[in-house]
Amino acid sequence: METLRPLSGLLAALLLAPLLPGVANKVKAFFGGRKGQPVLQLYYDLAKLLRKTPVYSVTSTWIFKAGPAVGLGALLLALTATPFAGRSAPLAFDGDLMLVVYLLGLARFATVLAALDTGSAFEGMGASREAQFAVFAEPAFMLGLGALACITGSVSLSGIFGALTVATWAAAAPVLLLLTAAFFVVMLAENSRVPADDPNTHLELTMIHEVMVLDHSGPDLAFILYGASLKLWFFAALIACMVLPRHSGAWATDTGLFLLAVIGVAAAVGAVESAMARLRLLKVPYLLITAFAFSALALILQLAR
Amino acid sequence: MLLLLLSLGLLLAGSALAVLFFRRPAAARAAGVAAALLASVCGLAASLQTLFSGGFSSLSLPWPVPMASFSLVLDPLAAFFLIPIFLLTGAGALYGAGYLDGNARERAGLAWGAFDLLSASMTLVVLSANAVLFMTAWELMALSSFLLVLFDHERPQARKAGYLYLVTGAAGALALLLAFSLLSPSGGPMDFARFARPGGAAAAAAFLAALCGFGLKAGFIPLHVWLPEAHPAAPSHVSAVMSGVMIKMGIYGLLRVLGFLLPWPAWWGGLILAFGAVSALGGVLFALAQHELKRLLAYSSVENMGLILMGLGLGMLAVSDGDYALAALSFSGALLHALNHSLFKGLLFMGAGSVIKSTGTGELEALGGLSKKMPVTASYFLLGSAAISGLPPFNGFVSELLLGLAGLLALGPRSRLAPWGAVVIVSLAAVGTLAAACFVKASGSVFLGLPRSRRTDGAREAGRPMLAAMAVPAAGIALVGLFPSAALRPLSAVLGSILGPGAAGFLSAYASVPLACAGAAAAGLAALLLALWTARALLLRGRKPGAGPTWDCGYAEPTPRMQYGASSFSQPLTDLFQPVIRVIGRYPRIQEYFPSGASFSTEAQPLVYNTLYTPAARRIRGLAYRFSWLQQGRLQFYIMYIAAALIGLLLWKL
Numbered sequence: 001m002e003t004l005r006p007l008s009g010l011l012a013a014l015l016l017a018p019l020l021p022g023v024a025n026k027v028k029a030f031f032g033g034r035k036g037q038p039v040l041q042l043y044y045d046l047a048k049l050l051r052k053t054p055v056y057s058v059t060s061t062w063i064f065k066a067g068p069a070v071g072l073g074a075l076l077l078a079l080t081a082t083p084f085a086g087r088s089a090p091l092a093f094d095g096d097l098m099l100v101v102y103l104l105g106l107a108r109f110a111t112v113l114a115a116l117d118t119g120s121a122f123e124g125m126g127a128s129r130e131a132q133f134a135v136f137a138e139p140a141f142m143l144g145l146g147a148l149a150c151i152t153g154s155v156s157l158s159g160i161f162g163a164l165t166v167a168t169w170a171a172a173a174p175v176l177l178l179l180t181a182a183f184f185v186v187m188l189a190e191n192s193r194v195p196a197d198d199p200n201t202h203l204e205l206t207m208i209h210e211v212m213v214l215d216h217s218g219p220d221l222a223f224i225l226y227g228a229s230l231k232l233w234f235f236a237a238l239i240a241c242m243v244l245p246r247h248s249g250a251w252a253t254d255t256g257l258f259l260l261a262v263i264g265v266a267a268a269v270g271a272v273e274s275a276m277a278r279l280r281l282l283k284v285p286y287l288l289i290t291a292f293a294f295s296a297l298a299l300i301l302q303l304a305r
Numbered sequence: 306m307l308l309l310l311l312s313l314g315l316l317l318a319g320s321a322l323a324v325l326f327f328r329r330p331a332a333a334r335a336a337g338v339a340a341a342l343l344a345s346v347c348g349l350a351a352s353l354q355t356l357f358s359g360g361f362s363s364l365s366l367p368w369p370v371p372m373a374s375f376s377l378v379l380d381p382l383a384a385f386f387l388i389p390i391f392l393l394t395g396a397g398a399l400y401g402a403g404y405l406d407g408n409a410r411e412r413a414g415l416a417w418g419a420f421d422l423l424s425a426s427m428t429l430v431v432l433s434a435n436a437v438l439f440m441t442a443w444e445l446m447a448l449s450s451f452l453l454v455l456f457d458h459e460r461p462q463a464r465k466a467g468y469l470y471l472v473t474g475a476a477g478a479l480a481l482l483l484a485f486s487l488l489s490p491s492g493g494p495m496d497f498a499r500f501a502r503p504g505g506a507a508a509a510a511a512f513l514a515a516l517c518g519f520g521l522k523a524g525f526i527p528l529h530v531w532l533p534e535a536h537p538a539a540p541s542h543v544s545a546v547m548s549g550v551m552i553k554m555g556i557y558g559l560l561r562v563l564g565f566l567l568p569w570p571a572w573w574g575g576l577i578l579a580f581g582a583v584s585a586l587g588g589v590l591f592a593l594a595q596h597e598l599k600r601l602l603a604y605s606s607v608e609n610m611g612l613i614l615m616g617l618g619l620g621m622l623a624v625s626d627g628d629y630a631l632a633a634l635s636f637s638g639a640l641l642h643a644l645n646h647s648l649f650k651g652l653l654f655m656g657a658g659s660v661i662k663s664t665g666t667g668e669l670e671a672l673g674g675l676s677k678k679m680p681v682t683a684s685y686f687l688l689g690s691a692a693i694s695g696l697p698p699f700n701g702f703v704s705e706l707l708l709g710l711a712g713l714l715a716l717g718p719r720s721r722l723a724p725w726g727a728v729v730i731v732s733l734a735a736v737g738t739l740a741a742a743c744f745v746k747a748s749g750s751v752f753l754g755l756p757r758s759r760r761t762d763g764a765r766e767a768g769r770p771m772l773a774a775m776a777v778p779a780a781g782i783a784l785v786g787l788f789p790s791a792a793l794r795p796l797s798a799v800l801g802s803i804l805g806p807g808a809a810g811f812l813s814a815y816a817s818v819p820l821a822c823a824g825a826a827a828a829g830l831a832a833l834l835l836a837l838w839t840a841r842a843l844l845l846r847g848r849k850p851g852a853g854p855t856w857d858c859g860y861a862e863p864t865p866r867m868q869y870g871a872s873s874f875s876q877p878l879t880d881l882f883q884p885v886i887r888v889i890g891r892y893p894r895i896q897e898y899f900p901s902g903a904s905f906s907t908e909a910q911p912l913v914y915n916t917l918y919t920p921a922a923r924r925i926r927g928l929a930y931r932f933s934w935l936q937q938g939r940l941q942f943y944i945m946y947i948a949a950a951l952i953g954l955l956l957w958k959l
Binding site for chain 2: 050053054055056057058059060061063065066069070072073074076077080091093094095096097098099101102103105106108109112113116117118119120121122123124125127128129131132134135138139141142143145146147149150153155214215218219220223285296299303
């Protein structure tokens with residue numbers, strides 16, 4: 001049983017991840033005074049897409065078909081290194097955060113190449129923007145993780161979030177607050193949510209992620225949607241680990257609290273989405289540079305402490 | 306050592322035979338390629354044996370030249386750098402057999418002679434343990450590669466590149482002479498074994514001279530100006546060897562000389578790390594702005610040299626700080642990245658060469674859709690692109706993992722190097738994403754989508770020898786990526802020869818678990834992808850996917866010209882970094898009411914060349930004019946100068 005527990009966290013992530021976009025949508029519907037789509041909508045969509053027959057552009061090659069599978073595979077592996085409720089992940093080693101960040105990069109690489117394979121002007125546009133924003137999001141994220149490594153003295157995700165306790169918060173609250181804010185901004189940008197991107201419009205010229213996957217259909221689109229929800233889970237889990245430093249030791253209580261926190265992060269995404277408009281495209285790098293500045297400030301504060 | 310002497314002899318014999326057969330291109334090619342391949346097999350066997358058994362062998366013969374001796378030493382450091390030399394010159398020779406087939410037949414003899422001479426001189430550079438022998442080999446290397454840069458000498462660009470290459474090579478050699486003379490105790494042969502750290506400011510001067518001299522070969526910013534001109538000008542298999550291996554000779558030389566200069570003050574490491582970070586970021590930004598495939602690859606070499614230097618710099622800082630664990634991690638990250646870069650850059654240059662041979666152009670805006678006509682080349686190029694972007698499960702990830710782990714450990718609570726660690730991890734993240742953007746752009750606009758011009762009409766898959774040659778670095782990329790733990794032992798041996806035998810233990814203590822886990826993750830990723838692909842096939846079983854045009858949001862007649870081009874792909878980033886990249890757009894003003902033709906072109910200005918080198922060259926030329934009265938053009942005067950100089954020297958020495 002003890003060996004199965006880390007896997008139970010992974011299993012929960014795999015099963016519950018499609019819930020998060022539904023929660024965000026429900027919150028948005030609440031703010032808009034609508035009833036909204038069911039919370040389980042993504043599950044229905046996935047089930048339907050898996051049964052559909054895809055259509056492929058005659059321009060595209062095997063790269064277009066492999067893109068969604070590579071993206072999903074990279075995210076699945078990244079989740080095995082994601083801590084769950086303050087407990088160690090199945091895959092934990094010194095430097096595993098490098099592996100996770102680079103796996104997110106691999107998923108992006110595959111999606112962008114698949115978009116370019118269609119030869120479509122729209123998808124090229126989305127691909128270019130995805131590549132551009134990653135340049136600002138990834139350093140902010142890496143530096144934030146570096147600052148956490150500096151605080152906790154550990155260089156693996158499981159080690160960092162296992163070492164984060166109430167005492168750490170008491171000692172370094174401003175640093176951790178700044179880092180939580182930086183991670184939240186990076187999460188919004190990496191998961192193509194408002195204010196960096198808008199997941200609702202498919203055909204606007206301002207689109208980033210949604211426009212890259214215009215040509216995908218059937219099981220390929222299902223892989224992409226599921227992968228996107230896993231990515232949201234990854235970031236939400238990290239932020240939940242940040243804000244939940246207390247671990248009672250009781251398995252059920254910790255797990256329940258952690259799941260509530262993850263869902264809370266998804267609700268916060270929905271709330272942000274309801275409360276503000278999307279930024280102009282040219283301003284998105286500045287938002288991410290702000291996140292980078294938060295991470296840098298956190299590191300400086302920590303080093304000066 | 307015997308095997309290495311054999312491969313040196315083979316290369317020199319092949320070179321001589323190829324030049325002798327200059328009237329019969331087929332025979333010259335056969336001699337050149339066979340010698341290079343045989344030499345590679347012998348050399349690889351010898352260097353692998355040294356690396357894995359940790360052996361050490363030397364050879365010393367008298368050489369009747371003042372201060373010289375023909376002494377060779379094969380230690381793990383030398384053996385480590387011999388591996389990329391033999392891998393890439395062997396694969397390059399095989400590739401060149403197909404690549405040079407059919408064009409410029411009258412130059413084949415000289416080209417193969419120079420290629421084998423280049424391989425031999427690089428081997429000798431790494432093996433030589435005497436400064437005079439080292440400089441001889443170093444200059445032979447510069448000379449033979451200069452001949453190869455001038456292969457297409459009808460093109461003015463190639464002549465300009467060759468001239469620039471020659472001048473910077475000479476400047477670098479001058480700096481190296483200074484460094485060696487400062488290191489060598491006076492009297493007797495200038496053997497490396499007799500070298501000692503000079504006292505006081507002379508040590509710093511020797512370090513700076515070596516950094517300058519070797520830096521001019523390694524091509525980091527601001528000493529890189531010749532690199533993006535010379536590497537693309539050479540034939541592609543030579544570009545692969547120059548960019549993949551020859552610039553590593555600068556890193557090798559720096560490591561060798563640093564070994565004589567221990568202990569290192571902290572500012573040396575800081576300086577190297579700063580140069581590394583600037584080169585890595587600047588190199589990849591310049592690469593992103595290029596729209597010619599081989600120039601883009603050349604600038605990306607500047608970036609990768611920057612990553613290697615960052616590792617060296619952090620390692621030196623750690624040594625000055627007494628933190629040998631951190632030093633072991635950073636040095637091994639840098640060393641492994643040097644090997645990895647030669648693998649993927651070699652593969653990418655070969656892929657680019659196949660495209661250029663098949664279409665006649667490397668302009669990204671004129672290509673597109675080649676993955677249908679050249680599927681194998683496209684797959685190899687994509688593999689190289691993923692590896693150079695540092696993505697798992699390939700080899701680039703392994704070295705970046707070591708570098709990143711070193712940066713993160715430097716941030717740890719016990720370390721005093723936290724700011725440097727932050728510089729390293731931020732640079733790694735930024736460079737990784739920028740490199741991914743750069744190579745997605747390159748492979749996307751060459752191989753994916755629809756053709757952007759008629760140039761790709763007659764494109765055909767590369768010939769068998771070229772594809773076989775590309776399989777060599779591709780296999781290396783996959784092997785290092787899947788079995789990173791195998792690198793532990795050779796790297797420990799090399800660390801032992803740089804930092805002393807104690808340092809070897811630190812590496813396995815800190816890196817063995819991460820490397821094993823990285824290997825497991827790579828295997829896991831491969832298994833996951835296989836499983837997903839199978840699941841997808843099962844889901845689609847019995848159903849026939851539909852086929853149609855690309856969905857362009859309802860637009861009925863999408864044309865290839867509406868695709869996103871290479872410049873449009875990178876434009877948001879190049880705009881943001883305009884102060885560094887300086888992209889200039891040229892378009893005619895519209896004059897008539899019904900304008901007919903239109904054109905638009907952009908070009909990235911070489912910032913360092915324009916702001917640093919051009920003014921400096923003007924200043925030097927101005928100075929030289931003041932002494933133009935010395936230049937009389939009459940033989941008598943020159944003989945008088947020589948006599949006066951000799952008499953002056955005699956008087957000084959008497």
